[in-house]
Amino acid sequence: MEADSKPKKSGARLCCVCNQNRAALKRPKTLEQICRECFYAVFEEEIHQVILENQLFKPGDRIAIGASGGKDSTVLAYVLSELNRRHNYGLDLFLLSVDEGITGYRDDSLETVKRNELQYGLPLKIVSYKDLYGWTMDEIVKMIGLKNNCTFCGVFRRQALDRGAALLKVDKVATGHNADDIAETVLLNILRGDIARLSRCTSIITGEDGPIPRCKPFKCTYEKEIVMYAYFKKLDYFSTECIYSPNAYRGFAREFIKDLERIRPRAILDIIKSGEDFRISTTTKMPEQGTCERCGYISSQKWCKACVLLEGLNRGLPKLGIGRTQGLNSDAKISNGMVIQEESVQGQLFCTNQVNPEDQFFGFYICKK
């Protein structure tokens, strides 16, 4: 069925759920005409069901919410606190933010997170690349250029989140990865030839055998719906894309999925379903898990990726760990055989690569901030 690209003003149409109020919008996921209150209700209820069915949390858990100040993490913080209250999850929630040191982007979004701390009453912890690694992203980009910088950022962020989570002594980290993100990741892994990641990327809980498990409560939530929810609820979030993102390969998959959603909205969930159903042999060579010799972090090689990259930066060898190169020196026998572009799918919470989302489909509403 051809879908309209803009939600029409419904006129006399009634909300299909309550049949009482006038329908105010068209739900991106199902194209149903729905009123605001019912939209909030169904949005929140679906997330609640995902949390229950996948047993994401248990009472007494301390949960760190990866907070960037962007729409996904802001809505996640808002909805989780709300559901925690409403359904008595019994969770201790925290906001955990990573400062990569990107001027004009991160410093502004951090202000938003600080406001969120006050608005939602959730304690905030900020960890920075500068403190952890001695490098900001701006400095890294100056050194390596614009091509592989997402890789550095993603690898560093993953560790930063874990370090922050350890400092907060939490049981789990919840990130705002939404259905669009996961669908893009499935496609990217097919395009890049990464069968190992393909088998893991649709899991709602990852890293259970690592330092801190992570979960993605928004796995079945559409990005458009998150934006709509944030807009109507007037939530405070920072909506500019990372200044380094236009060159990312993920952009191809993103464009494609946007076009796809216009023709068939359910395709996003279908991609995730395909990803879950792929017949991948469990005997496929998977990396063996050990620890990094240099920093003790989880790693399948002698040195974890972050240490390899750092070594490269510190030694002025920006290509170290990028592409299928040999490691530092043959004595150390470090070889990271994985092509580095694949790493860029990690931690996409903060690099949303999203052009001002409201402009896309809110043409009807006056929304420019």
Add this chain to the structure above:
Amino acid sequence: MACNSSTCNSSGCYKGYEEEEQPKPNTKAAVNGGNSCQNLCVKCKVNEPVCCGIGGENSRFCKDCFKNNLYGKFKQAVTYNAMITPPDKVLVAFSGGPSSRVVLQFVHEMQYKAQKNYDANKDKSLPVFGVGVAFIDESSTHSFTSLHIEKAIEDIRLIVSNLAPPSKELFVVPIESIFSSDGIDGKERLKELLDAVSDVTGKEDLLIRLRILLLQKIASENGYTRIVLGTCTSRIACHVISATVKGQGYSLSADIQYVDSRWEIPVVLPLRDCPAQELNTLCSLDGSLKIVELLNGPCSGINGLVSSFVKVLQEENPSRECTIVRTAGKLTPFHFNRVPEIHDSNVPSATRRHQKRYTLKPNGSLSSDSFCPICSSPLKKSNFPSSLRSHGNQQNPDLIASACSSCQFQILPKDPSLMEEFLSVLPQQMITKAKHGDQGDFSLLR
């Protein structure tokens, strides 16, 4: 900027760096010390190169080597998977496009060589395999003038008759003959069927299914033992993406292997390793490989979107299609993705041993899969709860419940009151399949 190349020496490096800034293929060739034969075919190093393979600058071939390279890929696929053996009769599906023209040509050349060997051989122990050609006339689904399609059919007849000896039978069959009833009735029924499908992508996919069913019908009614399709790497890459997008991730690995024995007559894909770009180049280089242009119209809906997407990716990186197919190739195939074992004593034991050695090892359980009656895709067991079977339409509870989720969404009518009518216009083969749906095919379990 430091040069990271480990193979350069300082003076050559500086020059190489400078050349990189102003790409001029000829001077670059002169500078690359090692490759002194940039102006010669990389394979035979004798002739002038006339074209590039997928590898770009590094794979410039002369016409003969280019063709031999492609033929080599074809031949390897056939031998490695035991696709064609002496007692076989293969039906080549011909659409008129470059891929089917090339596969027809290559199959013919293979048959021709086999014929020559047979003639030269005294004891005549190895019979030559038979080849037939099938063209499906889909003009009733479009608005072609009958002149256009008649001209196309004439061209095809000419092509096939020129590919003798050995002579090949040509079947020109209209798509509506999938229905057992004849002529006008068939056209009406087909129109009714396609009109009942509201989703554009569903319509296209249903038509593809009907095509396969018709090929099966032609092959089995005329004693053919194999169906050869000219499906190339590019088309498979598109299928990988579009199947993922339609939620068919489980069954994807069934459709992209060299051999597909789900049906009565196994379907083989000998051009699986050949990119469309190379097949197109071959057709344009070789004047005798005439293509028959049929304006089937571009695909719209999801299939068209995926095609353009893959095209964009190819432009960014010419080996992207190969990577996609290679990744999908790592998914576990099904037990029917190999040629059924040969028990024919006419086939020399050497061939049988060869086939045993090289066909895919069956994966894990050989348990019978259930298949979607409409698209024949294997169904994941958990997606098919038995409780569903008792619901719905009393006459045909099997079909609705046993269809895969993709067909349920894009092909079956949403309105339950239209279901009866829809089922009445489906080809009989699909209804029968539904009845035997979850019994699977036990013949391969021996």
